[in-house]
Structure formats: structure tokens, C-alpha cells
Amino acid sequence: MAVHTSVLIIGSGPAGLTAAIYTGRANLAHVLLAGSAPGGQLMITSDVENYPGFPKGIMGPELMQLWREQAARFGAQIIDQDAVRVDFAQRPFRVWTDDAVFTADAIIIATGASARWLGLESETQLRGRGVSACATCDAFFFKGQQIVVVGGGDSAMEEASFLTKFASKVTIVHRSERFRASQIMLKRAKDNPKITLLPNRRVLRVLGESKVTGVEVEDAVSKERTILPAGGFFVAIGHDPNTKVFAGQLNLDDKGYIRTTEHTRTSIEGVFVAGDVHDHRYRQAVTAAGFGCMAAIDAERWLTEHPPRASP
Numbered sequence: 488m489a490v491h492t493s494v495l496i497i498g499s500g501p502a503g504l505t506a507a508i509y510t511g512r513a514n515l516a517h518v519l520l521a522g523s524a525p526g527g528q529l530m531i532t533s534d535v536e537n538y539p540g541f542p543k544g545i546m547g548p549e550l551m552q553l554w555r556e557q558a559a560r561f562g563a564q565i566i567d568q569d570a571v572r573v574d575f576a577q578r579p580f581r582v583w584t585d586d587a588v589f590t591a592d593a594i595i596i597a598t599g600a601s602a603r604w605l606g607l608e609s610e611t612q613l614r615g616r617g618v619s620a621c622a623t624c625d626a627f628f629f630k631g632q633q634i635v636v637v638g639g640g641d642s643a644m645e646e647a648s649f650l651t652k653f654a655s656k657v658t659i660v661h662r663s664e665r666f667r668a669s670q671i672m673l674k675r676a677k678d679n680p681k682i683t684l685l686p687n688r689r690v691l692r693v694l695g696e697s698k699v700t701g702v703e704v705e706d707a708v709s710k711e712r713t714i715l716p717a718g719g720f721f722v723a724i725g726h727d728p729n730t731k732v733f734a735g736q737l738n739l740d741d742k743g744y745i746r747t748t749e750h751t752r753t754s755i756e757g758v759f760v761a762g763d764v765h766d767h768r769y770r771q772a773v774t775a776a777g778f779g780c781m782a783a784i785d786a787e788r789w790l791t792e793h794p795p796r797a798s799p
Contacts, residue, residue: 622645633654
């Protein structure tokens with residue numbers, strides 16, 4: 488099957504769906520490749536209380552369903568398939584899934600980034616019920632509680648420092664003796680009276696049935712096991728941008744995030760980017776949505792200046 492469209496949007500999180508809404512309102516034909524697991528990271532987020540317009544909060548999957556319905560209302564052709572290969576060498580650009588090839592006059596990439604997890608069964612079972620990978624998103628739920636953060640880099644120190652605004656105590660667990668964090672971030676954590684550093688510890692399991700009650704760790708040297716009381720467990724071992732399919736096509740940074748040349752423009756004219764796939768600073772639904780809006784507007788203006796020469 489071959490399909491041509493004016494704008495092809497790859498990704499169906501807040502950035503991709505917002506791009507679809509704005510592309511539709513610009514009266515541009517557009518297809519959204521939602522992926523085999525559509526909806527982005529909000530699909531594994533239970534309570535969303537920091538997205539504007541929902542004073543009582545909303546479940547992550549419910550929010551994404553509403554978003555999807557709104558995109559469809561503005562004409563998005565939503566296809567739940569993954570992009571497996573791309574060719575941005577010339578227009579029309581080409582993108583393949585397992586079942587079809589899509590050609591487009593402009594591309595918006597909104598494939599996001601995935602948090603790295605430890606891979607523990609207990610971690611998966613309690614995700615969204617005390618297990619999180621985003622302190623900015625979820626710290627509010629842990630007022631006055633003890634929290635365990637796993638990680639040894641700047642992200643772990645930043646997450647822990649932010650969590651101290653709400654938690655009574657934050658323990659940073661790291662598997663090695665030495666922390667990878669920069670000296671300034673490490674000193675900031677050490678100087679915070681609410682933060683305890685616990686090196687040479689490996690997380691064995693997260694405790695709890697319907698919510699987190701503690702974390703079991705093992706000393707890397709003595710093999711002694713300890714249970715740390717905790718109401719929350721935050722994994723801060725990094726994120727991986729979902730950009731493997733674009734390697735060799737676009738200019739990526741050393742961590743794999745898509746570089747921009749101006750606003751949402753990438754190294755290839757006519758290919759735009761939105762959300763966490765290039766933003767490794769904020770990583771919020773509301774900022775991803777903003778980038779999606781920007782990418783759609785940039786794409787619409789670029790298409791006005793660079794109309795396709797002929798239909799493929």
C-alpha cells in the first residue's frame with residue numbers, strides 16, 4: 488500500500504497529537520503514524536495533575552484518548568504502525584512501515600524519548616503507583632514521605648533535590664562507589680540535609696502491593712540486604728530518544744537526540760521535530776504539546792514557501 492500526504496507526523500504523544508491538531512486546522516492533509524504502542528509516556532501515568540485545564544486531574548490514558556479524538560476531529564488519519572525505515576534524501580520524503588510506504592511533502596518527528604528502567608518485575612507492577620521516572624511530574628504526590636531515588640548522574644541529583652521540596656527524606660541509591668554526577672551537583676546533594684547518599688547498593692526489588700512501601704537493596708561488597716522504608720521510588724538512570732530509525736538521515740547529538748537548526752527545523756529542510764525526541768531539558772507533556780504546535784506552524788509556513796513541484 489502506498490499513501491501520499493502533505494504532512495506525515497511520526498509519533499502520537501502530546502507533541503505528535505498537538506501537531507496533528509494544528510496541521511488539521513491549517514487545512515493540510517496529514518497522516519499520523521501513532522506506532523504500535525500509541526500515546527507516549529502518559530499511557531503509563533496514572534494521575535496527571537499538572538496539565539492545564541484539568542483542576543481535578545485526569546488519568547494519563549484518558550487524557551491521551553481525548554487528545555486522539557480531538558486530532559481525529561480535525562482530519563488526522565491515524566495509523567497505529569511503527570516507522571521502520573525512512574528516506575529523507577529528497578522530496579517527497581518516504582517512510583516505511585511493515586505494511587505500507589508513505590510519501591509526504593513535509594515530516595514532523597515526534598517519537599519522544601523512553602525512560603530507562605531497571606527491569607525489575609516489582610518495578611513494572613508498581614509503575615504509576617509510587618514508581619516513577621519524573622520527579623517534576625509526580626513529586627507533589629509524596630508530601631511528607633520518604634523517597635528512594637536510584638541513579639548516580641546529574642539527573643539523579645536533580646531529581647532528588649527537587650523531591651526534597653515535598654519529601655521528608657530522599658535516599659539516593661547507586662550501584663557503584665563513585666557517583667557520575669558533576670562535582671557541583673554532587674555537592675549540592677551532599678549539602679542538602681534531606682538527602683542521604685547510599686553508594687555500592689543494588690536495588691533488588693520494590694516492595695508493596697497496591698502502592699510502594701519500601702525498597703530492598705543489597706550491599707555490593709558485603710551482600711547484606713536492607714529494606715529502606717519509602718512511599719515512592721524514582722528511577723533516574725537516563726532516557727533514550729527514539730531516534731534509531733533516523734540515524735544516518737538527520738543530525739543527532741552525542742546522546743541520540745535530534746539537533747535543530749532553527750526553532751523546530753532539523754538538518755533537512757522540510758523535516759521538523761517536536762517534543763522529547765529533541766528536548767532533553769524539560770520533558771513535560773505541556774512543553775511537548777507546545778513544540779507540537781510550533782512544528783505544525785513551521786511546517787505549514789515552510790510548505791507555503793516550498794510547494795511540491797508535482798504529485799508523486
